[in-house]
Amino acid sequence: MKAIISREPGGPETLSFADIPEPVPGPGEIRIAVKAVGANFPDSLIIQDKYQFRPQRPFSPGFECSGIVDAVGPGVEEFSAGDRVLSMTGHGCMAEKVVTGTERTVRIPDAMPFDEAAAFLVTYGTSHHALADRGRLRAGGTLLVLGAAGGVGIAAVEIGAALGARVIAAVSTPEKLAVAKRHGAADGFVYPAGPFDKDGQKALAAAFKAACGPGGADVVYDPVGGDYAEPALRAIAWRGRYLVVGFPAGIPRIPLNLTLLKGCDICGVFWGDFAAREPEAFRASIADLLRLYGEGKVRPEISARFPLERAPEAITLLASRGATGKVIVTVP
Incomplete structure (x- = not known):
């Protein structure tokens, strides 16, 4: 599968668009066929080793995504293949597929477009x-x-x-x-x-x-x-x-x-850390946000969209502080 890969610390110019093996979900994990990725300012930090945590390289940036569950690991009961979801993974989303845990993954309403879902969670x-x-x-x-x-x-x-x-x-x-x-x-x-x-x-x-x-x-x-x-x-x-x-x-x-x-x-x-340490409060917060979305009181402003192979440009735009609203990376 295709993915944006960080192999060494540095700016967006150090990222490469590469073929990597498709991930397999383990116990308690799901695999998401990614449709859209929300680019965030921390993406520019994590690839420079300046964020609060440092994934082992090589890794794909991308804190949050939306998509469709296409495989579930052993022991997963709350999600099934075909579910429309958004997820906060911390990294790994700028790829055609990502494996993640279920604790920070939520279903999205059928009426919620994937690009707005990817712009929503973080x-x-x-x-x-x-x-x-x-x-x-x-x-x-x-x-x-x-x-x-x-x-x-x-x-x-x-x-x-x-x-x-x-x-x-x-x-x-x-x-x-x-x-x-x-x-x-x-x-x-x-x-x-x-x-x-x-x-x-x-x-x-x-x-x-x-x-x-x-x-x-x-x-x-x-x-x-x-x-x-x-x-x-x-x-x-x-x-x-x-x-x-x-x-x-x-x-x-x-x-x-x-x-x-x-x-x-x-x-x-x-x-x-709030999401990890206080999972019940996290889910209550997201439920309240989805209620506000359904009532039309909140709706992401998407100012730019980039295809997956141009994801480094999305990170560059955010790092320059020139973006209005959210920048989205789309995955075909």
């Missing part, structure tokens, strides 16, 4: 866990979303609006602001490109505060990091929750006196 799962669980976002609260037109950003905007919050979108271009508002942001603004000196950070903090209003943001959702983090934290409300989601702009250094002055919490969001 971004919406991350944002739902972040906002509903770690951030304890409530109706009537104010939510500030950084990078609000990216994959997880749009998911956070939609979920925040579905939870009844007032969503403020912070983005890098007017076009991205229009996308965020189309997905439910009540207001927003365009921030300048970093890095920032002290005066630049003060100006950005003032912009965050003006957008959120005098009460500040009850929850700050930050999948950007870098020099944007401290100014966003300065706009947080008393007893607010600052959600640490990702660092494409760099890992920030936060002055902890701000947490004392604001009486606020800084909360880490590691959805992958």
Whole structure:
């Protein structure tokens, strides 16, 4: 079968399109004939050995996919050949077939297209866990979303609006602001490109505060990091929750006196470990998301599609922070 393969650490240019043996499911495993793969920023990290875990090489990147179960291993009773599913595998999805466990695989509705399913699990799962669980976002609260037109950003905007919050979108271009508002942001603004000196950070903090209003943001959702983090934290409300989601702009250094002055919490969001450590809560979260999808309250924004052999281009686009919404790799 065909697959995208990482044989050495490096950027997308080090990946190859190759023939590899078809995998065989073992006990408790299923094999999925992949239809679509959701490309994610961590794909650019895992191939450079910069992610939280390092698969043994050679391996195929791709954290999440949708497709059809075409084989089940011994002991599997909850899935059968022919089931339409989405799955979070951690790696291995950029291939015609992938073998995975059943614990992070769920059936999808017949009405859900495979490309939307592949764009769903990581971004919406991350944002739902972040906002509903770690951030304890409530109706009537104010939510500030950084990078609000990216994959997880749009998911956070939609979920925040579905939870009844007032969503403020912070983005890098007017076009991205229009996308965020189309997905439910009540207001927003365009921030300048970093890095920032002290005066630049003060100006950005003032912009965050003006957008959120005098009460500040009850929850700050930050999948950007870098020099944007401290100014966003300065706009947080008393007893607010600052959600640490990702660092494409760099890992920030936060002055902890701000947490004392604001009486606020800084909360880490590691959805992958949440799914592994708390499987019942994970499945309840995904069930709630599929309910919201069925009600039309959440729907992935897919901005680009690449065939499997061009998957490195999808990873390059994400690494450049130029993507709006989700980037999908399709498998014939």
